Every structure is written in C-alpha cells, then in structure tokens.
Amino acid sequence: MINLAAGQCTACRGGEPTLTDAEIEDLLLHVIGWQVKEVDGVKRLEKVFKFKNFVEAIAFTNKIAVIAEEQGHHPLIVTEWGRVAIQWWTHKIKGLHRNDFIMAAKMDEITGSD
Numbered sequence: 001m002i003n004l005a006a007g008q009c010t011a012c013r014g015g016e017p018t019l020t021d022a023e024i025e026d027l028l029l030h031v032i033g034w035q036v037k038e039v040d041g042v043k044r045l046e047k048v049f050k051f052k053n054f055v056e057a058i059a060f061t062n063k064i065a066v067i068a069e070e071q072g073h074h075p076l077i078v079t080e081w082g083r084v085a086i087q088w089w090t091h092k093i094k095g096l097h098r099n100d101f102i103m104a105a106k107m108d109e110i111t112g113s114d
Contacts, residue, residue, distance in 0.1 A: 004105035018095030
C-alpha cells in the first residue's frame with residue numbers, strides 16, 4: 001500500500017492530463033471511503049466526515065485549511081453541524097490529478113481514517 005499522505009502536491013499547470021479511470025480505481029484503493037462524483041462533466045473526489053457537534057466540525061475544517069494552504073491545493077468544503085463534506089479536484093485540468101488523492105489521504109490522516 002502506498003502512503004499518499006506522505007506525498008506533497010506538485011504544481012499543476014493547465015494542459016496536464018487528468019487521471020485515467022484505471023489510475024483513479026487504483027488510487028481509490030488507498031483512500032478509504034472516498035467516492036468519485038461527477039459535477040458538470042468534471043470528476044471530483046468526495047467524502048463526508050461526521051463529528052459529534054459543530055465545534056468539532058469547525059476544528060476539522062480549520063485543520064484542512066492549514067494543510068490546503070501549505071500544499072497550495074484547496075478543496076470545496078461544506079461545514080455543517082456534525083459533518084464536513086469535502087470535494088477535491090484540480091481546477092486547471094478540470095478533473096482528477098494525483099494531488100487530489102494526496103490531499104484526500106492527508107484528510108484521512110487527520111481523523112485517523114484508514
């Protein structure tokens with residue numbers, strides 16, 4: 001099993017290819033509970049994390065913000081009472097890149113999901 005959480009995001013420039021379906025299926029094996037969702041023809045990686053209350057959900061959201069800023073890769077985050085929904089995709093290529101899976105693994109590491 002590869003340790004995606006130990007990876008670092010690389011700068012993604014427009015023109016790079018999105019991951020193939022086979023690459024996505026392989027990487028999904030390394031991030032538990034994440035699903036591929038298509039929105040307006042763009043594949044995204046999505047997971048909902050559950051918490052006991054709003055304070056825990058906000059604390060998790062703040063941890064995500066710090067890591068996202070460090071990595072230079074930012075998700076769509078919806079924070080509600082007891083839950084945080086996260087979507088990762090790479091805007092410049094309008095689809096999924098290895099960076100998205102690295103970030104998903106980092107989110108799992110924060111919560112202890114494996």
